[in-house]
Amino acid sequence: MHKLALHQITMMEDGPEGLVRFAAGAGLDGVCLFTATPLDARGRDMFPVVDPATASSFRGLLRDHDLRIINAEYFPVMPGQDVAAYLPSIALAAELGAKRLVTHIHETDGQRAGDQLSKLCTIARGHGLGVGLEFTGFAGGCNSLANAVALHGRVDQPNLGIAIDALHLIRTGGSLAEVQEVDPAIIAYAQLCDGPDLHIAEDYIAEAMNRMIPGEGVFPLRDLVALLGPHVDIDIEVPRHTLTPDAEATAWAERAIAASRALFAERK
Helix, strand or coil: CCCEEEEHHHCCCCHHHHHHHHHHHCCCCEEEEECCCCECCCCCECCCCCCHHHHHHHHHHHHHCCCEEEEEECCCECCCCCHHHHHHHHHHHHHCCCCEEEECECCCCHHHHHHHHHHHHHHHHHCCCEEEEECCCCCCCCCCHHHHHHHHHHHCCCCEEEEEEHHHHHHCCCCHHHHHHCCHHHEEEEEECECCCCCCCCCCHHHHCECECCCCCCCCHHHHHHCCCCCCEEEECCCECCCCCCHHHHHHHHHHHHHHHHHHHCCC
16 A cells, blocks of 8 residues: 655645644645755755754654654765765654655766765665665766666665656656566655656756646656555655745645545546
């Protein structure tokens, strides 16, 4: 049975605490949030992040609402950086009971990328965490499903799984036939959104932060979810940064959740 989780970037208002309360009210199984966040050009947090000082109360909030953190972000493999620097944020994710960490591979030196990914998996395993390898068109070290599968095989870590993000799959030229060839056991989670067309793109960051509600575009989402094993977690990741706060953002998240559920209801 798939676990459905709401991603923080789908519902930015009120931060991690608001995300948990909203997801619980919607009857979801979990959330995807940040214990570490990338910084913008001014050195500010790009996304809401769990404050380590609130770890105890936040853990209680999750427990009281019977929710789990499915994915904790953001732990990329970067050139010139050691993943050991993420230790405090990894420890926080573990303390909060997260299931896995999320990584992108920006390091383009293949040997170093593999070594650092393996190190991240080892650190994560020591904290009882999995690692989700997410390929994207703007992460040069792993920018396709084929690259992710190959890297997964080279690293050969038992707690490493691959993510299938609908947007990244389509924009990097991936196909359902390619997904079907992947060992289902190594797919850890999928991220759902939609898009207006099936073109391949090298630079689609703006679209990545302004996605369409599942079912309102042309991505083959029903066929995609039909390929996923029941162990695969589902992350509803439908950011829309043109929204105004509060009521409009809440309505957007409600639509994203209902549309995602409909994809699975149609399979019954």
